[in-house]
Amino acid sequence: MPSQHTRFALVALACAALSVKGQEALSSKRFTWPDIPYQVTGDDGGQRGPQAGFNLCNSTTENQQSECQTAFLNNLGDFCMWSSGTLNDTIGESEAREFAWCTAPGHGTRVIPPGTIIGAQWLYAKNYLQVVGFLDQTKVNLFAGDDGGELDPHGDDEQGNPLGGIVFTNGFGMNSASFQQLASTNNFTANQQYTQVIEWVDFIGTGMFCLKMCNPSDPDAASLCNHIYDKIGCAYNAIADYGSINGTFEVCDSEDMTPPGVFVENGVTTTWFQPASGPVVPPYTTTVPSSSNCVTYQSTQLFAAAATDPAVSTSSSSASTQTTGSGTASNSGSASSGKSTGASSSSLPSFSMPATPFLVASLILTLTTAGIVLA
Numbered sequence: 001m002p003s004q005h006t007r008f009a010l011v012a013l014a015c016a017a018l019s020v021k022g023q024e025a026l027s028s029k030r031f032t033w034p035d036i037p038y039q040v041t042g043d044d045g046g047q048r049g050p051q052a053g054f055n056l057c058n059s060t061t062e063n064q065q066s067e068c069q070t071a072f073l074n075n076l077g078d079f080c081m082w083s084s085g086t087l088n089d090t091i092g093e094s095e096a097r098e099f100a101w102c103t104a105p106g107h108g109t110r111v112i113p114p115g116t117i118i119g120a121q122w123l124y125a126k127n128y129l130q131v132v133g134f135l136d137q138t139k140v141n142l143f144a145g146d147d148g149g150e151l152d153p154h155g156d157d158e159q160g161n162p163l164g165g166i167v168f169t170n171g172f173g174m175n176s177a178s179f180q181q182l183a184s185t186n187n188f189t190a191n192q193q194y195t196q197v198i199e200w201v202d203f204i205g206t207g208m209f210c211l212k213m214c215n216p217s218d219p220d221a222a223s224l225c226n227h228i229y230d231k232i233g234c235a236y237n238a239i240a241d242y243g244s245i246n247g248t249f250e251v252c253d254s255e256d257m258t259p260p261g262v263f264v265e266n267g268v269t270t271t272w273f274q275p276a277s278g279p280v281v282p283p284y285t286t287t288v289p290s291s292s293n294c295v296t297y298q299s300t301q302l303f304a305a306a307a308t309d310p311a312v313s314t315s316s317s318s319a320s321t322q323t324t325g326s327g328t329a330s331n332s333g334s335a336s337s338g339k340s341t342g343a344s345s346s347s348l349p350s351f352s353m354p355a356t357p358f359l360v361a362s363l364i365l366t367l368t369t370a371g372i373v374l375a
């Protein structure tokens with residue numbers, strides 16, 4: 001065992017090596033699908049390295065032990081999230097070495113067992129794609145009580161969390177109507193024209209997740225997907241009507257949210273920064289951007305391919321049917337709450353909190369008090 005002094009010296013040495021070597025930031029690396037190197041970071045990950053997995057993923061790497069670190073966030077039937085490869089882990093422990101877990105087979109990754117995701121909403125916003133939802137996080141290897149934290153392509157050393165994790169999508173340019181058309185084919189993975197997502201955030205913990213991918217063609221992508229608000233969770237970073245989502249699966253078009261940290265009060269726009277230490281209490285409440293063209297789906301339809309995948313069938317008992325709606329009911333207009341009327345009320349009794357604002361406040365509190373510092 002090295003002494004404290006030796007350890008300190010080793011850390012100092014590693015820091016020096018980091019600044020001398022000056023590894024290229026993960027968020028400045030560009031890839032054109034399908035030209036992906038075996039590892040985008042490899043041994044060059046600085047003091048937190050080397051990269052735990054790899055990025056060149058294909059059918060031979062697709063299994064429930066996969067160490068693939070290339071994630072796809074395409075649509076409500078085909079998206080991945082980062083989570084641990086080790087049973088009963090926490091995000092805080094595993095942030096640097098997480099792997100892609102995907103709802104659909106076909107990406108060379110682990111497949112999220114059907115029944116894991118118990119409610120989700122996908123928003124086609126003007127300048128980003130966002131999917132948020134509720135899940136049994138133990139099915140993606142997380143300790144049931146883990147408050148979790150944020151993954152993003154930055155971190156103090158700019159090597160990303162996870163180190164070397166990259167994200168692609170075919171979702172920019174789609175909307176609720178084109179997704180409905182895709183869903184009618186029952187193949188959510190047919191389009192393989194992928195664009196790299198440069199700025200993204202991914203939170204998971206407390207039985208919830210939220211993933212936001214900002215369109216690289218938008219000059220404000222870095223602020224809409226800002227990564228410096230890691231202590232205030234989904235409620236501020238990926239604004240949605242969380243109180244209506246558990247138990248339903250819905251796709252909507254949406255306006256953009258105000259970037260995290262930015263708020264308007266009495267006509268004055270202010271940017272708040274999360275303090276580096278001490279209590280973190282944002283001085284504003286969020287407003288859910290207005291949404292439209294919301295359509296609900298059945299999880300059995302969305303996750304059908306995973307349900308028949310032999311690799312996952314051993315690790316999942318059955319397909320979830322915790323959904324409401326018919327998969328065809330459409331609801332247009334622009335409810336200012338962003339909530340699709342009539343599609344989700346049956347899911348609410350599962351919450352112990354009676355009213356939506358109260359529930360959201362309690363989620364905010366939970367996420368705020370998580371106390372996990374992930375940069």
Ligand SMILES: *[C@@H]1O[C@H](CO)[C@@H](O)[C@H](O)[C@H]1NC(C)=O
Pocket residue numbers: 038054055056057058059060061
């Ligand atoms: C499949 O992925 C593995 C692991 O990254 C890699 O070694 C292999 O060359 C890939 N195969 C093809 C055909 O790309």
Ligand SMILES: *[C@@H]1O[C@H](CO)[C@@H](O)[C@H](O)[C@H]1NC(C)=O
Pocket residue numbers: 088143
């Ligand atoms: C899971 O992890 C938690 C917290 O890290 C620990 O308290 C618990 O004992 C672990 N459970 C198992 C079955 O290992």
Ligand SMILES: *[C@@H]1O[C@H](CO)[C@@H](O)[C@H](O)[C@H]1NC(C)=O
Pocket residue numbers: 186187188189190191305
């Ligand atoms: C969807 O389409 C792709 C591309 O044609 C194909 O490889 C895949 O097997 C299809 N998946 C399903 C579930 O039909």
Ligand SMILES: *[C@@H]1O[C@H](CO)[C@@H](O)[C@H](O)[C@H]1NC(C)=O
Pocket residue numbers: 118134206207208246247350351
């Ligand atoms: C979501 O709903 C399920 C099923 O009713 C419930 O067990 C779970 O606790 C809910 N999740 C959250 C974070 O409220």
